């Protein structure tokens with residue numbers, strides 16, 4: 001066809017027909033044809049949107065993300081709807097940072113589109129970022145003041161939660177200082193007793209100091225330590241409690257600690273240095289299957305808490321070395337539906353799969369019972385991890401271990 005515009009129109013019509021009849025790869029082929037033929041302006045925008053939908057539906061989030069980012073950069077309003085759908089998928093797969101980045105781009109592209117701040121508010125609320133959720137709901141109100149009353153209930157309940165949390169944070173912090181003074185800032189019990197811990201902002205910092213943070217895992221951690229792993233991979237190291245704890249308890253091991261947050265990595269490096277294990281704790285950014293490949297196999301232990309990304313990461317079809325790797329993993333079914341069932345099914349043939357459920361805390365059996373100057377209610381606070389009792393973990397113990 002000699003007329004380029006007629007060619008673009010024909011290819012776009014084929015691409016959207018293929019999209020309607022759920023032939024995703026055909027849709028990609030026709031839409032990519034428009035781009036290869038040198039389209040620009042509206043034709044290019046529409047081709048990118050169609051490509052975004054097709055990749056999204058074909059479960060290729062990274063390809064969808066790259067074309068939709070391009071469309072958003074071109075300020076193509078048709079990219080907003082697929083970008084919102086993609087953000088939901090990324091978030092469900094534990095990639096909250098990518099989801100937020102994409103939505104920020106969408107907001108920049110169409111600042112008057114209320115659906116983007118509403119989606120940002122929902123995702124922030126779901127991961128406990130209440131002040132950000134309030135900020136985005138206020139943004140939605142400024143875009144459409146008439147619909148603000150529909151959001152007033154959720155806004156006031158978020159504001160109440162924020163002020164309750166602030167009050168709690170203050171009182172926890174005072175309890176923590178009393179315990180830190182009594183313990184000399186050292187973890188008082190559990191597998192990682194003796195770690196020097198600086199005061200933290202997280203509610204669970206005090207339980208960590210007492211030594212009953214994630215107490216459900218203590219016997220599993222002891223079992224994994226007794227296996228004398230030589231490489232320990234800590235996915236989602238946060239402030240470094242586990243990375244440093246394992247490095248201290250397993251002197252023959254190198255710990256590879258990963259976190260996508262720069263502030264978490266900095267805290268982990270500092271904690272390792274304060275505790276004299278900085279030379280055996282290697283701190284890196286995102287943990288991906290590629291990064292993990294050389295670190296797994298016989299003699300490796302993975303300790304994983306990464307907000308749902310475990311479903312993508314811990315896949316023996318991509319990482320065959322997982323077959324002989326011991327794994328302790330926090331299971332985020334709260335964020336990814338049926339995550340535990342899908343993840344654990346992959347390991348039934350190669351590992352003994354132990355499920356670990358949450359257990360309620362009892363301050364009377366913890367060291368905090370003997371610290372003077374605290375009320376019973378403050379001792380209850382001190383041993384709490386501040387989390388839902390529906391949380392669970394799994395210990396995957398390899399059946400075959402090479403000598």
Ligand SMILES: C[S@@+](CC[C@H](N)C(=O)[O-])C[C@H]1O[C@@H](n2cnc3c(N)ncnc32)[C@H](O)[C@@H]1O
Nearest residue numbers: 236238241258259260261264286287305306309
């Ligand atoms: C709940 S925190 C982990 C807390 C840790 N288990 C502890 O108790 O100290 C989860 C961490 O996972 C990190 N994360 C999420 N996905 C990741 C990835 N692909 N690679 C590395 N870190 C990741 C987040 O930045 C976050 O700091």
